[in-house]
Amino acid sequence: xxxxKTVRPLALSLTVAGAILRLAxxxxxxxxxxxxxxxxxxxxxxxxxxxxxxxxxxxxxxxLGGYSIATPFVYLAFMxxxxxxxxxxxSSESPMRIGGVCLAxxxxxxxxxxxxxxxxxYAHTWAGLALCYTQAIPFFGRxxxxxxxxxxxxxxxxxxxxxxxxxxxxxxxIA
Numbered sequence: 760x761x762x763x764k765t766v767r768p769l770a771l772s773l774t775v776a777g778a779i780l781r782l783a784x785x786x787x788x789x790x791x792x793x794x795x796x797x798x799x800x801x802x803x804x805x806x807x808x809x810x811x812x813x814x815x816x817x818x819x820x821x822x823l824g825g826y827s828i829a830t831p832f833v834y835l836a837f838m839x840x841x842x843x844x845x846x847x848x849x850s851s852e853s854p855m856r857i858g859g860v861c862l863a864x865x866x867x868x869x870x871x872x873x874x875x876x877x878x879x880x881y882a883h884t885w886a887g888l889a890l891c892y893t894q895a896i897p898f899f900g901r902x903x904x905x906x907x908x909x910x911x912x913x914x915x916x917x918x919x920x921x922x923x924x925x926x927x928x929x930x931x932x933i934a
Contacts, residue, residue, distance in 0.1 A: 767802065767803060767804060767807075767928050768925065768928075769802075769917060769920055769921060769924070769925040769928045770798075770799070770802035770803050770917065770928060771803065771807070771811070773798065773802075773913050773916060773917055774795055774798065774799045774802075774803065774811055774812065774815070774913075775811075775815065777791040777792070777794065777795030777798065777815075777909060777913055778791070778792070778795060778812075778815035778816075778818075778819055780909070781795075781815075781819050781823070782819060782822060782823070785905075786901055787898060787901065788898040788899075788901040788902045788905065789901045789902075789904065789905040790905055791905065791909035791913075792812075792816065792837060793837070793840060793861075793864055793865060793868055793902065793905065793906040793909070793910075794861070794905065794906050794907075794908070794909030794910035794911075794912070794913055795812060795815075795909060795913065796812045796837040796838070796840035796841050796844070796864075797840045797841070797843065797844045797848070797860065797861060797864050797906070797910055798844065798909075798910060798913040798914060798917070799811055799812045799841055799844065800840060800841035800842060800843060800844025800845040800848070800849075801844035801845065801847075801848035801849055801851075801914070802844075802849075802917055802928070802930075808841050808844070808845055809838060809841050812837055812838075812841055813834065813837075813838070816834060816837065827879060828875065828878060828879030828880075829872060829875030829876045829878070829879050830875075831875065832871050832872050832874060832875025832876075832878075833868075833871075833872045833875065835871055836867060836868040836871040836872050837868070839864070839867055839868075839871070840864045840867075840868070843860055843863065843864055844860070847860045848860055848914075850930060850931060851930070852914065852918050852930050854911070854914075857910055857911070857914050858907060858910075858911075861906050861907055861910045862903065862907075864906060865899070865902050865903040865906045865907075868902060868906075869895065869898075869899050869902065873891055873892055873895045876891055876895070877891040877892075917930075918930070
């Protein structure tokens with residue numbers, strides 16, 4: 760069995776590093792979790808791609824204030840990031856492709872997590888839904904910026920380190 764395909768220490772380490780960075784002080788919604796979950800989906804294999812981001816979120820959430828009624832929606836959105844990474848970026852190092860998928864991940868996170876916020880804290884009316892999404896717009900810019908930054912850092916570090924230190928984890932070039 761080729762250990763480079765099943766156990767990926769570089770990808771595991773960078774995913775954990777992304778979660779640890781979440782504990783560093785940061786502005787609201789400027790966290791590495793979106794980029795980390797997209798990266799995990801693209802570079803981890805099998806169950807690890809989904810389990811590790813969930814585990815890391817479950818471990819760090821209590822340290823950052825706990826859970827809310829929106830938490831299942833937030834976790835669902837991050838699992839969609841993992842799925843998108845697995846489906847769309849598994850064999851790509853293209854900065855344009857990564858950036859495009861990252862933009863889609865940020866948008867779906869905005870839609871899903873704020874739906875959970877609406878359920879938990881706003882009137883269950885069309886006006887309440889509109890108010891929830893309208894008040895969330897300023898946070899979207901920070902989410903998108905963080906997702907692009909941290910995705911760029913994680914995918915970039917992986918590309919560099921997989922060429923220099925851990926060649927078994929290099930993404931094969933597509934002919």
